[in-house]
Amino acid sequence: MEALRLILLFIHLVGFALLLGGAIAQFLTGKFRINPAVLWGSIIQLLSGLALAAPLRGGGDAEPSPIKLGVKLLLAILIFIMVFVPRRREAVNKGHFIGIITLTLANAAVAVFWR
Numbered sequence: 512m513e514a515l516r517l518i519l520l521f522i523h524l525v526g527f528a529l530l531l532g533g534a535i536a537q538f539l540t541g542k543f544r545i546n547p548a549v550l551w552g553s554i555i556q557l558l559s560g561l562a563l564a565a566p567l568r569g570g571g572d573a574e575p576s577p578i579k580l581g582v583k584l585l586l587a588i589l590i591f592i593m594v595f596v597p598r599r600r601e602a603v604n605k606g607h608f609i610g611i612i613t614l615t616l617a618n619a620a621v622a623v624f625w626r
């Protein structure tokens with residue numbers, strides 16, 4: 512079980528790197544387009560996050576709080592919608608793009624600081 516959890520956590524961190532790295536690299540070019548790294552990152556985060564939310568730590572107090580997981584799921588769904596809907600557009604508004612980056616950072620902060 513522990514090996515499975517660590518593999519899922521690794522995939523989750525790769526998804527985080529794709530989503531945040533892809534968004535910041537794109538932001539720095541000055542053209543606010545949803546690139547494939549951002550799109551795939553948001554998909555990987557949803558799927559690997561849901562898998563990680565399974566009781567893989569033997570249950571009880573060792574598991575993350577269901578409220579924390581609910582907040583993470585809500586933010587991840589929001590990010591996914593914000594990425595998926597305009598994925599074929601040449602560019603989105605700067606504010607929309609900053610929103611994606613902010614929500615991504617917020618979800619990482621929830622993961623790390625909510626104990």
Ligand code: HEM
Nearest residue numbers: 556557560561563564575580583584587615618619622623
């Ligand atoms: C954009 C979406 C997401 C981002 C940026 C994100 C970010 C992170 C990061 C950085 C970690 C590592 C924290 C650590 O190991 O201390 C983590 C762990 C984790 N994430 Fe996510 N996550 C996202 C979506 C989700 C979703 C949708 C779920 C499930 C509802 C989820 C569930 C978890 C779980 C269970 C862990 C294991 C560590 C823990 O929370 O105690 N994540 N996430």
